[in-house]
Amino acid sequence: MSIAHPEVALQAITEAYAPSKLDVFGTDRDFDLRLHVLRIPGITYGHIRFGTDVRVTALPPSCYVVCFAPSGGLQVATTRSVQEVSGSKGAVLYPHEATFFENWSPESELVSLRIEDQYLERGLVQLTGEPMREPIRFEPGCDLDKAGNTSFRRALRLLEAELTDVSSLTQNPTGGARLAELVTTSLLLSQPSNYSELIHKLTMAVPVGPTRTAQELIDADPMSISTVGELASRVHTSVRSLEHGFRTHLDTSPMAYLRRTRLTRAFRDLQVADPSMCTVRGIANRWGFRHLGRFARCYHEAFGEFPAETLRSVRR
Template sequence: MNRRALPLAGHSVLRTLDVDEARDVIGKVLRAPHDVRVTGGARRFEARQNAVSLGRVAFAALDYGAGAEVVVTPHHTDNMYLVHIQLAGAVGAVSGAVRATATRAAATVAQPREPFMLDWPAESPMLLVWFDASYVESTLRQMIGAELTHRLRFELGQDLTTPAMRAWWEQVRLVVREIDHGQRIATHPLAVRHLHDLMTTGLLLGARHSYSDQLHRDTPTPVAATVARAVDFMRVHAAEPMTVTRLAAAAGVGVRTLQEGFRRHLDTTPTAYLRRIRLEHVRTELQQADARETTVSAIALRWGFTHFGDFARSYRMAYGERPSETLRKSRLR
Protein backbone atom coordinates (compact mmCIF):
# COMPACT_ATOMS: atom_id res chain seq x y z
CA MET A 1 0.00 0.00 0.00
CA ASN A 2 1.37 3.43 -0.93
CA ARG A 3 2.17 5.72 1.96
CA ARG A 4 0.48 9.11 2.15
CA ALA A 5 2.73 11.82 0.70
CA LEU A 6 3.89 14.35 3.29
CA PRO A 7 4.05 18.12 2.76
CA LEU A 8 7.47 19.77 2.40
CA ALA A 9 8.56 16.82 0.26
CA GLY A 10 11.61 18.68 -1.05
CA HIS A 11 12.96 19.08 2.49
CA SER A 12 13.31 15.52 3.78
CA VAL A 13 15.45 15.20 6.91
CA LEU A 14 14.61 11.65 7.95
CA ARG A 15 13.41 8.33 6.64
CA THR A 16 14.36 5.40 8.82
CA LEU A 17 13.27 2.04 10.20
CA ASP A 18 15.39 2.56 13.31
CA VAL A 19 13.66 3.91 16.42
CA ASP A 20 16.88 5.25 17.96
CA GLU A 21 17.78 7.19 14.82
CA ALA A 22 14.27 8.62 14.63
CA ARG A 23 14.42 9.71 18.27
CA ASP A 24 17.78 11.43 17.74
CA VAL A 25 17.06 13.21 14.45
CA ILE A 26 13.51 14.33 15.26
CA GLY A 27 14.64 15.65 18.65
CA LYS A 28 17.38 17.72 17.01
CA VAL A 29 15.11 19.08 14.28
CA LEU A 30 12.42 20.11 16.76
CA ARG A 31 15.02 21.30 19.29
CA ALA A 32 13.32 19.16 21.92
CA PRO A 33 14.91 15.84 22.99
CA HIS A 34 12.22 13.24 23.53
CA ASP A 35 11.52 9.56 24.06
CA VAL A 36 9.83 7.41 21.41
CA ARG A 37 8.34 4.10 22.54
CA VAL A 38 6.74 1.72 20.04
CA THR A 39 3.56 0.09 21.37
CA GLY A 40 0.68 -2.01 20.13
CA GLY A 41 2.69 -4.79 18.48
CA ALA A 42 3.78 -2.67 15.52
CA ARG A 43 4.10 -4.53 12.25
CA ARG A 44 6.42 -1.95 10.75
CA PHE A 45 8.06 1.20 12.11
CA GLU A 46 9.11 3.73 9.50
CA ALA A 47 9.60 7.31 10.63
CA ARG A 48 9.52 10.08 8.02
CA GLN A 49 10.11 13.75 8.62
CA ASN A 50 10.31 16.76 6.32
CA ALA A 51 11.20 20.10 7.86
CA VAL A 52 11.89 23.75 6.99
CA SER A 53 13.15 26.32 9.48
CA LEU A 54 12.47 30.01 8.97
CA GLY A 55 14.38 30.93 12.12
CA ARG A 56 11.79 31.92 14.70
CA VAL A 57 9.12 29.78 13.05
CA ALA A 58 9.57 26.30 11.61
CA PHE A 59 7.39 23.72 9.89
CA ALA A 60 7.69 19.93 9.99
CA ALA A 61 5.66 17.04 8.61
CA LEU A 62 6.04 13.84 10.63
CA ASP A 63 4.77 10.27 10.33
CA TYR A 64 5.66 7.14 12.29
CA GLY A 65 4.32 4.60 9.82
CA ALA A 66 1.25 2.68 8.78
CA GLY A 67 1.88 -0.15 11.22
CA ALA A 68 3.42 1.64 14.20
CA GLU A 69 1.74 2.97 17.31
CA VAL A 70 4.10 5.10 19.37
CA VAL A 71 4.15 7.16 22.55
CA VAL A 72 6.18 10.37 22.29
CA THR A 73 7.30 12.13 25.48
CA PRO A 74 9.40 15.31 25.11
CA HIS A 75 12.00 15.86 27.86
CA HIS A 76 11.37 19.61 27.81
CA THR A 77 10.05 22.40 25.61
CA ASP A 78 11.73 25.30 27.38
CA ASN A 79 12.20 27.53 24.35
CA MET A 80 9.25 26.84 22.12
CA TYR A 81 5.53 26.55 21.57
CA LEU A 82 4.77 23.58 19.31
CA VAL A 83 1.42 23.32 17.52
CA HIS A 84 0.32 19.86 16.32
CA ILE A 85 -2.23 19.52 13.49
CA GLN A 86 -3.32 16.22 11.99
CA LEU A 87 -3.15 15.58 8.25
CA ALA A 88 -5.08 12.36 8.89
CA GLY A 89 -6.09 10.29 11.90
CA ALA A 90 -6.05 11.55 15.48
CA VAL A 91 -3.30 11.84 18.09
CA GLY A 92 -4.04 12.12 21.80
CA ALA A 93 -2.15 14.64 23.91
CA VAL A 94 -1.71 14.72 27.69
CA SER A 95 -0.30 17.61 29.73
CA GLY A 96 -0.58 17.09 33.47
CA ALA A 97 -4.22 16.25 34.17
CA VAL A 98 -5.47 17.75 30.90
CA ARG A 99 -6.18 15.68 27.81
CA ALA A 100 -6.97 16.75 24.24
CA THR A 101 -6.88 15.25 20.77
CA ALA A 102 -5.27 16.63 17.63
CA THR A 103 -7.45 16.04 14.54
CA ARG A 104 -8.03 17.79 11.25
CA ALA A 105 -10.44 20.10 13.12
CA ALA A 106 -8.46 20.62 16.33
CA ALA A 107 -4.83 21.28 17.22
CA THR A 108 -2.86 20.67 20.40
CA VAL A 109 -0.12 22.89 21.79
CA ALA A 110 3.00 21.90 23.71
CA GLN A 111 4.50 24.79 25.65
CA PRO A 112 7.46 25.73 27.82
CA ARG A 113 7.93 24.17 31.23
CA GLU A 114 4.94 21.85 31.01
CA PRO A 115 4.99 18.02 30.77
CA PHE A 116 3.63 16.69 27.52
CA MET A 117 2.94 13.31 25.92
CA LEU A 118 1.54 12.19 22.56
CA ASP A 119 -0.22 8.86 22.05
CA TRP A 120 0.30 8.41 18.31
CA PRO A 121 -1.76 5.73 16.48
CA ALA A 122 -0.72 4.25 13.16
CA GLU A 123 -1.48 6.16 9.96
CA SER A 124 -1.67 9.54 11.67
CA PRO A 125 0.69 11.93 9.84
CA MET A 126 1.01 15.32 11.49
CA LEU A 127 2.05 18.85 10.59
CA LEU A 128 3.93 20.69 13.35
CA VAL A 129 4.45 24.44 13.58
CA TRP A 130 7.27 25.48 15.91
CA PHE A 131 7.48 28.98 17.45
CA ASP A 132 10.39 30.50 19.34
CA ALA A 133 8.97 31.20 22.80
CA SER A 134 10.81 34.48 23.39
CA TYR A 135 9.58 35.82 20.04
CA VAL A 136 5.98 34.86 20.79
CA GLU A 137 6.15 36.58 24.17
CA SER A 138 7.83 39.67 22.68
CA THR A 139 5.11 39.87 20.02
CA LEU A 140 2.42 39.57 22.67
CA ARG A 141 3.95 42.44 24.68
CA GLN A 142 3.81 44.67 21.61
CA MET A 143 0.25 43.62 20.83
CA ILE A 144 -1.07 44.52 24.28
CA GLY A 145 1.28 47.49 24.67
CA ALA A 146 2.45 46.37 28.12
CA GLU A 147 4.74 43.97 29.95
CA LEU A 148 3.47 40.47 30.68
CA THR A 149 2.28 40.17 34.27
CA HIS A 150 1.92 36.38 34.22
CA ARG A 151 3.07 33.46 32.10
CA LEU A 152 1.66 33.05 28.61
CA ARG A 153 -0.05 29.67 28.60
CA PHE A 154 -2.02 28.25 25.69
CA GLU A 155 -4.87 25.84 26.29
CA LEU A 156 -3.84 22.32 25.33
CA GLY A 157 -6.64 21.85 22.77
CA GLN A 158 -7.40 24.48 20.13
CA ASP A 159 -10.45 24.55 17.85
CA LEU A 160 -9.37 25.01 14.22
CA THR A 161 -12.94 25.65 13.05
CA THR A 162 -13.33 29.10 14.66
CA PRO A 163 -13.01 31.96 12.13
CA ALA A 164 -9.73 33.25 13.59
CA MET A 165 -8.05 29.84 13.86
CA ARG A 166 -9.38 28.79 10.47
CA ALA A 167 -7.73 31.90 9.00
CA TRP A 168 -4.47 31.10 10.79
CA TRP A 169 -4.54 27.49 9.59
CA GLU A 170 -5.09 28.69 6.03
CA GLN A 171 -2.04 30.93 6.39
CA VAL A 172 -0.01 27.91 7.48
CA ARG A 173 -1.23 25.86 4.53
CA LEU A 174 -0.45 28.73 2.15
CA VAL A 175 3.14 28.98 3.41
CA VAL A 176 3.62 25.21 3.17
CA ARG A 177 2.24 25.21 -0.39
CA GLU A 178 4.55 28.07 -1.37
CA ILE A 179 7.53 26.17 0.02
CA ASP A 180 6.44 23.02 -1.80
CA HIS A 181 6.22 24.99 -5.06
CA GLY A 182 9.76 26.32 -4.63
CA GLN A 183 8.87 29.97 -4.04
CA ARG A 184 11.39 32.27 -2.34
CA ILE A 185 9.07 32.72 0.61
CA ALA A 186 11.42 30.63 2.79
CA THR A 187 14.65 32.34 1.77
CA HIS A 188 14.01 36.03 1.12
CA PRO A 189 14.69 38.03 4.33
CA LEU A 190 11.75 40.40 3.83
CA ALA A 191 9.32 37.53 3.27
CA VAL A 192 10.65 35.54 6.23
CA ARG A 193 10.36 38.48 8.61
CA HIS A 194 6.81 39.10 7.43
CA LEU A 195 5.95 35.44 7.95
CA HIS A 196 7.32 35.49 11.50
CA ASP A 197 4.94 38.33 12.31
CA LEU A 198 1.98 36.92 10.37
CA MET A 199 2.15 33.42 11.87
CA THR A 200 2.80 34.59 15.43
CA THR A 201 0.22 37.38 15.48
CA GLY A 202 -2.37 35.10 13.90
CA LEU A 203 -1.82 32.40 16.50
CA LEU A 204 -2.02 34.85 19.41
CA LEU A 205 -5.23 36.39 18.06
CA GLY A 206 -6.88 33.08 17.18
CA ALA A 207 -5.86 30.62 19.89
CA ARG A 208 -7.18 30.47 23.46
CA HIS A 209 -4.54 31.38 26.05
CA SER A 210 -3.97 33.19 29.32
CA TYR A 211 -3.94 36.64 27.63
CA SER A 212 -6.89 36.15 25.28
CA ASP A 213 -9.28 38.34 27.28
CA GLN A 214 -6.76 41.16 27.58
CA LEU A 215 -5.81 40.92 23.91
CA HIS A 216 -9.41 41.11 22.71
CA ARG A 217 -10.58 43.72 25.18
CA ASP A 218 -12.05 46.76 23.47
CA THR A 219 -9.52 49.57 23.06
CA PRO A 220 -10.14 53.31 22.84
CA THR A 221 -10.38 54.75 19.34
CA PRO A 222 -6.83 55.78 18.42
CA VAL A 223 -6.29 59.40 17.40
CA ALA A 224 -5.56 60.22 13.77
CA ALA A 225 -2.04 61.29 14.76
CA THR A 226 -1.18 57.68 15.63
CA VAL A 227 -2.18 56.50 12.17
CA ALA A 228 -0.34 59.43 10.60
CA ARG A 229 2.86 58.46 12.42
CA ALA A 230 2.53 54.91 11.14
CA VAL A 231 1.95 56.10 7.56
CA ASP A 232 4.96 58.42 7.73
CA PHE A 233 7.10 55.55 9.00
CA MET A 234 5.86 53.32 6.17
CA ARG A 235 6.78 55.88 3.52
CA VAL A 236 10.30 56.39 4.87
CA HIS A 237 11.02 52.68 5.42
CA ALA A 238 8.91 51.05 2.69
CA ALA A 239 11.88 49.20 1.16
CA GLU A 240 12.87 47.63 4.49
CA PRO A 241 11.51 44.46 6.11
CA MET A 242 8.30 45.59 7.79
CA THR A 243 6.12 43.79 10.29
CA VAL A 244 2.96 44.96 11.98
CA THR A 245 4.70 44.76 15.35
CA ARG A 246 7.56 46.97 14.13
CA LEU A 247 5.08 49.45 12.71
CA ALA A 248 3.07 49.53 15.95
CA ALA A 249 6.23 50.15 17.96
CA ALA A 250 7.15 53.05 15.65
CA ALA A 251 3.67 54.53 16.14
CA GLY A 252 3.89 54.08 19.92
CA VAL A 253 0.85 51.79 20.28
CA GLY A 254 0.02 48.10 20.45
CA VAL A 255 -0.70 46.05 17.33
CA ARG A 256 -4.42 45.78 18.03
CA THR A 257 -4.73 49.54 18.58
CA LEU A 258 -2.88 50.22 15.33
CA GLN A 259 -5.10 47.85 13.37
CA GLU A 260 -8.22 49.45 14.84
CA GLY A 261 -6.88 52.89 13.96
CA PHE A 262 -6.31 51.98 10.32
CA ARG A 263 -9.76 50.41 10.12
CA ARG A 264 -11.52 53.44 11.59
CA HIS A 265 -9.51 56.21 9.91
CA LEU A 266 -8.48 54.69 6.57
CA ASP A 267 -10.90 51.76 6.17
CA THR A 268 -8.04 49.36 5.52
CA THR A 269 -5.31 47.40 7.32
CA PRO A 270 -1.68 48.41 7.94
CA THR A 271 -0.53 45.58 5.66
CA ALA A 272 -2.82 46.63 2.80
CA TYR A 273 -1.76 50.27 3.14
CA LEU A 274 1.91 49.31 3.06
CA ARG A 275 1.25 47.25 -0.09
CA ARG A 276 -0.32 50.32 -1.69
CA ILE A 277 2.74 52.44 -0.89
CA ARG A 278 5.09 49.79 -2.26
CA LEU A 279 3.03 49.48 -5.45
CA GLU A 280 3.39 53.24 -5.94
CA HIS A 281 7.17 52.94 -5.67
CA VAL A 282 7.23 50.00 -8.09
CA ARG A 283 5.16 51.92 -10.64
CA THR A 284 7.43 54.96 -10.39
CA GLU A 285 10.52 52.81 -10.96
CA LEU A 286 8.91 50.93 -13.86
CA GLN A 287 8.00 54.22 -15.54
CA GLN A 288 11.57 55.48 -15.21
CA ALA A 289 13.46 52.24 -15.88
CA ASP A 290 15.19 51.02 -19.02
CA ALA A 291 13.69 47.65 -19.96
CA ARG A 292 17.06 46.60 -21.37
CA GLU A 293 18.74 46.95 -17.99
CA THR A 294 16.21 45.63 -15.45
CA THR A 295 13.18 43.38 -15.04
CA VAL A 296 9.80 43.64 -13.40
CA SER A 297 10.70 40.93 -10.89
CA ALA A 298 13.90 42.72 -9.83
CA ILE A 299 12.02 45.94 -9.12
CA ALA A 300 9.16 44.14 -7.38
CA LEU A 301 11.54 42.18 -5.17
CA ARG A 302 13.36 45.39 -4.21
CA TRP A 303 10.08 46.69 -2.80
CA GLY A 304 9.22 43.57 -0.84
CA PHE A 305 7.01 41.63 -3.28
CA THR A 306 8.12 38.01 -3.11
CA HIS A 307 5.02 36.33 -4.57
CA PHE A 308 5.05 37.60 -8.13
CA GLY A 309 1.64 36.21 -9.08
CA ASP A 310 -0.07 38.12 -6.26
CA PHE A 311 2.03 41.21 -7.07
CA ALA A 312 1.02 41.17 -10.73
CA ARG A 313 -2.68 40.83 -9.87
CA SER A 314 -2.50 43.67 -7.31
CA TYR A 315 -0.65 45.90 -9.77
CA ARG A 316 -3.16 45.31 -12.55
CA MET A 317 -6.09 45.99 -10.21
CA ALA A 318 -4.47 49.24 -9.07
CA TYR A 319 -3.31 50.60 -12.45
CA GLY A 320 -5.30 48.77 -15.12
CA GLU A 321 -2.29 47.27 -16.86
CA ARG A 322 0.32 44.60 -16.30
CA PRO A 323 3.64 45.72 -14.79
CA SER A 324 5.43 44.45 -17.91
CA GLU A 325 3.33 46.85 -20.00
CA THR A 326 4.39 49.78 -17.82
CA LEU A 327 8.04 48.82 -18.24
CA ARG A 328 7.67 48.39 -21.99
CA LYS A 329 6.08 51.85 -22.30
CA SER A 330 9.03 53.36 -20.42
CA ARG A 331 11.37 52.19 -23.19
CA LEU A 332 9.22 53.85 -25.82
CA ARG A 333 9.34 57.25 -24.21
Protein backbone atom coordinates in the same frame (compact mmCIF):
# COMPACT_ATOMS: atom_id res chain seq x y z
CA MET B 1 13.45 11.34 5.35
CA SER B 2 12.49 7.66 5.84
CA ILE B 3 14.03 5.66 8.73
CA ALA B 4 13.20 2.04 9.60
CA HIS B 5 15.39 1.64 12.70
CA PRO B 6 13.99 3.04 15.99
CA GLU B 7 17.37 4.06 17.43
CA VAL B 8 18.26 6.02 14.31
CA ALA B 9 14.75 7.48 14.30
CA LEU B 10 15.15 8.69 17.88
CA GLN B 11 18.39 10.44 16.97
CA ALA B 12 16.66 12.18 14.05
CA ILE B 13 13.77 13.29 16.28
CA THR B 14 16.19 14.66 18.87
CA GLU B 15 18.13 16.61 16.24
CA ALA B 16 14.97 17.99 14.63
CA TYR B 17 13.06 18.86 17.81
CA ALA B 18 14.46 18.15 21.28
CA PRO B 19 15.77 15.26 23.45
CA SER B 20 13.05 12.58 23.62
CA LYS B 21 12.33 8.95 24.40
CA LEU B 22 10.79 6.58 21.85
CA ASP B 23 8.86 3.38 22.66
CA VAL B 24 7.57 1.22 19.81
CA PHE B 25 4.40 -0.79 20.54
CA GLY B 26 3.55 -1.89 17.00
CA THR B 27 5.49 -4.42 14.95
CA ASP B 28 9.02 -3.60 13.85
CA ARG B 29 8.25 -4.37 10.22
CA ASP B 30 5.64 -1.60 10.15
CA PHE B 31 7.90 0.99 11.76
CA ASP B 32 8.88 3.62 9.19
CA LEU B 33 9.64 7.12 10.43
CA ARG B 34 8.81 9.87 7.93
CA LEU B 35 10.07 13.23 9.13
CA HIS B 36 10.07 16.60 7.39
CA VAL B 37 11.00 19.84 9.17
CA LEU B 38 11.08 23.42 7.85
CA ARG B 39 12.03 26.64 9.64
CA ILE B 40 11.49 30.38 9.49
CA PRO B 41 12.58 32.90 12.16
CA GLY B 42 10.99 31.93 15.48
CA ILE B 43 9.02 28.98 14.09
CA THR B 44 9.74 25.31 13.32
CA TYR B 45 7.10 23.52 11.24
CA GLY B 46 7.22 19.74 11.04
CA HIS B 47 5.44 16.62 9.77
CA ILE B 48 6.10 13.27 11.43
CA ARG B 49 4.61 9.77 11.10
CA PHE B 50 5.73 6.32 12.27
CA GLY B 51 3.50 3.82 10.45
CA THR B 52 2.70 2.04 13.71
CA ASP B 53 1.80 2.67 17.35
CA VAL B 54 4.51 4.43 19.40
CA ARG B 55 4.92 6.64 22.41
CA VAL B 56 7.18 9.70 22.15
CA THR B 57 8.07 11.18 25.52
CA ALA B 58 9.26 14.71 24.94
CA LEU B 59 11.27 16.48 27.61
CA PRO B 60 9.91 19.91 28.57
CA PRO B 61 10.51 22.19 25.56
CA SER B 62 11.45 25.86 25.79
CA CYS B 63 8.77 26.78 23.27
CA TYR B 64 5.03 26.74 22.64
CA VAL B 65 3.78 23.87 20.49
CA VAL B 66 0.56 23.63 18.47
CA CYS B 67 -0.10 20.22 16.90
CA PHE B 68 -2.71 18.58 14.67
CA ALA B 69 -3.16 15.21 12.96
CA PRO B 70 -4.53 15.75 9.43
CA SER B 71 -4.65 11.96 9.00
CA GLY B 72 -5.22 9.31 11.66
CA GLY B 73 -5.13 10.30 15.31
CA LEU B 74 -3.28 10.07 18.61
CA GLN B 75 -3.35 11.31 22.19
CA VAL B 76 -1.26 14.22 23.45
CA ALA B 77 -0.98 14.11 27.24
CA THR B 78 0.56 16.43 29.82
CA THR B 79 0.20 16.73 33.58
CA ARG B 80 -2.74 19.09 32.97
CA SER B 81 -4.77 17.41 30.24
CA VAL B 82 -5.16 14.66 27.67
CA GLN B 83 -6.16 15.81 24.20
CA GLU B 84 -7.47 13.59 21.40
CA VAL B 85 -5.72 14.99 18.34
CA SER B 86 -7.39 14.19 15.03
CA GLY B 87 -8.62 16.17 12.05
CA SER B 88 -9.40 19.76 13.03
CA LYS B 89 -8.94 19.09 16.75
CA GLY B 90 -5.46 19.79 18.04
CA ALA B 91 -3.49 20.55 21.18
CA VAL B 92 -1.55 23.54 22.47
CA LEU B 93 1.44 22.89 24.74
CA TYR B 94 3.31 25.22 27.10
CA PRO B 95 7.06 25.61 27.55
CA HIS B 96 8.68 23.62 30.38
CA GLU B 97 5.99 20.91 30.35
CA ALA B 98 6.75 17.22 29.67
CA THR B 99 4.49 15.77 26.98
CA PHE B 100 3.54 12.25 25.85
CA PHE B 101 2.52 11.60 22.25
CA GLU B 102 0.93 8.14 22.30
CA ASN B 103 -1.71 5.76 20.91
CA TRP B 104 -0.84 6.49 17.30
CA SER B 105 -3.02 4.85 14.69
CA PRO B 106 -0.92 3.37 11.83
CA GLU B 107 -1.88 6.16 9.39
CA SER B 108 -1.33 8.98 11.87
CA GLU B 109 0.61 12.02 10.73
CA LEU B 110 1.36 14.72 13.29
CA VAL B 111 1.84 18.31 12.15
CA SER B 112 3.51 20.51 14.75
CA LEU B 113 4.13 24.23 14.96
CA ARG B 114 6.86 25.07 17.47
CA ILE B 115 7.05 28.77 18.36
CA GLU B 116 9.95 30.08 20.44
CA ASP B 117 8.61 31.42 23.73
CA GLN B 118 10.42 34.75 23.51
CA TYR B 119 9.14 35.24 19.97
CA LEU B 120 5.50 34.63 20.93
CA GLU B 121 5.76 36.70 24.09
CA ARG B 122 7.26 39.60 22.14
CA GLY B 123 4.33 39.32 19.74
CA LEU B 124 1.91 39.56 22.66
CA VAL B 125 3.56 42.74 23.95
CA GLN B 126 3.42 44.28 20.46
CA LEU B 127 -0.22 43.28 20.12
CA THR B 128 -1.38 44.70 23.44
CA GLY B 129 1.07 47.54 23.97
CA GLU B 130 1.46 46.41 27.59
CA PRO B 131 4.17 44.43 29.42
CA MET B 132 3.50 40.79 30.26
CA ARG B 133 2.26 40.20 33.80
CA GLU B 134 2.51 36.39 33.67
CA PRO B 135 3.34 33.61 31.17
CA ILE B 136 0.86 32.96 28.34
CA ARG B 137 -1.51 30.08 29.21
CA PHE B 138 -3.52 28.87 26.24
CA GLU B 139 -6.47 26.51 26.54
CA PRO B 140 -5.02 23.05 25.82
CA GLY B 141 -7.56 22.10 23.15
CA CYS B 142 -7.70 23.83 19.77
CA ASP B 143 -10.42 23.30 17.16
CA LEU B 144 -9.72 24.78 13.72
CA ASP B 145 -13.38 24.35 12.74
CA LYS B 146 -14.54 26.87 15.35
CA ALA B 147 -15.54 30.20 13.86
CA GLY B 148 -13.06 32.11 16.01
CA ASN B 149 -10.11 30.10 14.64
CA THR B 150 -10.72 30.86 10.96
CA SER B 151 -7.82 33.30 10.68
CA PHE B 152 -5.40 30.90 12.38
CA ARG B 153 -6.46 28.07 10.05
CA ARG B 154 -5.82 30.30 7.02
CA ALA B 155 -2.45 31.35 8.44
CA LEU B 156 -1.41 27.70 8.87
CA ARG B 157 -2.40 26.90 5.29
CA LEU B 158 -0.44 29.87 4.00
CA LEU B 159 2.57 28.88 6.11
CA GLU B 160 2.64 25.36 4.70
CA ALA B 161 2.11 26.58 1.14
CA GLU B 162 4.93 29.11 1.38
CA LEU B 163 7.34 26.73 3.13
CA THR B 164 6.95 24.13 0.38
CA ASP B 165 7.28 26.64 -2.50
CA VAL B 166 10.90 27.05 -3.63
CA SER B 167 10.12 30.57 -4.91
CA SER B 168 8.13 31.61 -1.85
CA LEU B 169 8.51 34.74 0.26
CA THR B 170 10.18 32.62 2.99
CA GLN B 171 13.33 32.55 0.85
CA ASN B 172 13.77 36.19 1.84
CA PRO B 173 14.44 36.96 5.55
CA THR B 174 11.97 39.84 5.52
CA GLY B 175 9.28 37.69 3.95
CA GLY B 176 9.87 34.93 6.48
CA ALA B 177 9.61 37.40 9.37
CA ARG B 178 6.31 38.75 8.06
CA LEU B 179 4.87 35.26 7.70
CA ALA B 180 5.99 34.29 11.21
CA GLU B 181 4.38 37.42 12.62
CA LEU B 182 1.12 36.63 10.81
CA VAL B 183 1.03 33.11 12.27
CA THR B 184 1.84 34.15 15.84
CA THR B 185 -0.58 37.09 15.79
CA SER B 186 -3.43 34.93 14.47
CA LEU B 187 -2.73 32.33 17.19
CA LEU B 188 -2.82 34.99 19.92
CA LEU B 189 -6.06 36.42 18.53
CA SER B 190 -7.77 33.06 17.93
CA GLN B 191 -6.78 30.68 20.72
CA PRO B 192 -8.32 31.46 24.15
CA SER B 193 -5.73 32.28 26.79
CA ASN B 194 -5.28 34.21 30.00
CA TYR B 195 -4.64 37.28 27.82
CA SER B 196 -7.74 37.00 25.62
CA GLU B 197 -9.72 39.61 27.52
CA LEU B 198 -6.88 42.11 27.28
CA ILE B 199 -6.28 41.37 23.60
CA HIS B 200 -9.93 41.73 22.63
CA LYS B 201 -10.93 44.67 24.77
CA LEU B 202 -12.52 47.46 22.75
CA THR B 203 -10.57 50.60 22.09
CA MET B 204 -12.97 53.48 22.82
CA ALA B 205 -10.97 56.16 21.02
CA VAL B 206 -8.40 55.81 18.27
CA PRO B 207 -5.90 58.70 18.24
CA VAL B 208 -4.86 59.79 14.76
CA GLY B 209 -1.27 60.65 15.79
CA PRO B 210 0.35 57.18 15.65
CA THR B 211 -1.48 56.38 12.42
CA ARG B 212 -0.29 59.60 10.77
CA THR B 213 3.28 59.02 11.97
CA ALA B 214 3.25 55.43 10.67
CA GLN B 215 1.89 56.64 7.34
CA GLU B 216 4.67 59.22 7.12
CA LEU B 217 7.32 56.60 7.91
CA ILE B 218 6.03 54.36 5.13
CA ASP B 219 5.80 57.23 2.65
CA ALA B 220 9.34 58.41 3.48
CA ASP B 221 11.00 54.98 3.11
CA PRO B 222 8.73 51.98 2.44
CA MET B 223 11.71 49.62 2.33
CA SER B 224 12.65 50.45 5.94
CA ILE B 225 9.53 48.68 7.26
CA SER B 226 9.35 44.88 7.37
CA THR B 227 6.47 43.97 9.70
CA VAL B 228 3.49 45.62 11.37
CA GLY B 229 5.08 44.87 14.75
CA GLU B 230 8.19 46.82 13.79
CA LEU B 231 6.04 49.72 12.56
CA ALA B 232 3.97 49.75 15.76
CA SER B 233 7.15 49.79 17.85
CA ARG B 234 8.53 52.76 15.92
CA VAL B 235 5.38 54.83 16.55
CA HIS B 236 5.12 53.67 20.19
CA THR B 237 1.76 51.93 20.03
CA SER B 238 0.43 48.36 19.97
CA VAL B 239 -0.15 46.35 16.82
CA ARG B 240 -3.85 46.15 17.58
CA SER B 241 -4.17 49.92 18.08
CA LEU B 242 -2.22 50.61 14.89
CA GLU B 243 -4.37 48.18 12.89
CA HIS B 244 -7.49 49.81 14.34
CA GLY B 245 -6.15 53.28 13.56
CA PHE B 246 -5.44 52.44 9.92
CA ARG B 247 -8.90 50.90 9.49
CA THR B 248 -10.58 53.89 11.15
CA HIS B 249 -8.65 56.73 9.51
CA LEU B 250 -7.42 55.24 6.22
CA ASP B 251 -9.83 52.34 5.58
CA THR B 252 -6.98 49.87 5.10
CA SER B 253 -4.40 47.94 7.11
CA PRO B 254 -0.78 48.99 7.75
CA MET B 255 0.65 46.19 5.62
CA ALA B 256 -1.85 46.79 2.80
CA TYR B 257 -0.85 50.46 2.83
CA LEU B 258 2.83 49.48 2.76
CA ARG B 259 2.26 47.07 -0.13
CA ARG B 260 0.31 49.68 -2.12
CA THR B 261 3.06 52.27 -1.50
CA ARG B 262 5.73 49.89 -2.77
CA LEU B 263 3.59 49.03 -5.80
CA THR B 264 3.19 52.73 -6.56
CA ARG B 265 6.96 53.27 -6.37
CA ALA B 266 7.47 50.31 -8.71
CA PHE B 267 4.86 51.77 -11.08
CA ARG B 268 6.66 55.13 -11.17
CA ASP B 269 10.02 53.48 -11.82
CA LEU B 270 8.59 51.40 -14.66
CA GLN B 271 7.07 54.52 -16.24
CA VAL B 272 10.46 56.19 -16.61
CA ALA B 273 12.72 53.14 -17.02
CA ASP B 274 14.66 52.39 -20.19
CA PRO B 275 13.54 48.90 -21.38
CA SER B 276 17.02 48.30 -22.81
CA MET B 277 18.61 48.90 -19.43
CA CYS B 278 15.99 47.76 -16.87
CA THR B 279 13.83 44.70 -16.31
CA VAL B 280 10.54 44.14 -14.54
CA ARG B 281 12.24 41.68 -12.19
CA GLY B 282 14.93 44.16 -11.24
CA ILE B 283 12.44 46.90 -10.39
CA ALA B 284 10.15 44.46 -8.56
CA ASN B 285 13.07 43.26 -6.43
CA ARG B 286 14.07 46.85 -5.71
CA TRP B 287 10.72 47.34 -4.00
CA GLY B 288 10.67 44.05 -2.12
CA PHE B 289 8.63 41.87 -4.50
CA ARG B 290 10.54 38.59 -4.88
CA HIS B 291 7.79 36.46 -6.46
CA LEU B 292 7.40 37.85 -9.98
CA GLY B 293 4.06 36.16 -10.73
CA ARG B 294 2.49 37.42 -7.51
CA PHE B 295 3.87 40.91 -8.17
CA ALA B 296 2.36 40.94 -11.65
CA ARG B 297 -1.09 39.96 -10.33
CA CYS B 298 -1.06 42.59 -7.57
CA TYR B 299 0.25 45.20 -10.01
CA HIS B 300 -2.51 44.44 -12.53
CA GLU B 301 -5.17 44.67 -9.83
CA ALA B 302 -3.82 48.05 -8.74
CA PHE B 303 -3.13 49.72 -12.09
CA GLY B 304 -5.12 47.80 -14.72
CA GLU B 305 -2.08 46.70 -16.70
CA PHE B 306 0.84 44.34 -16.28
CA PRO B 307 4.34 45.59 -15.35
CA ALA B 308 5.78 44.65 -18.74
CA GLU B 309 3.11 46.77 -20.44
CA THR B 310 4.10 49.78 -18.35
CA LEU B 311 7.77 49.24 -19.17
CA ARG B 312 6.99 49.14 -22.91
CA SER B 313 4.53 52.05 -22.75
CA VAL B 314 4.96 54.92 -25.22
CA ARG B 315 3.81 57.36 -22.52
CA ARG B 316 7.46 57.68 -21.72
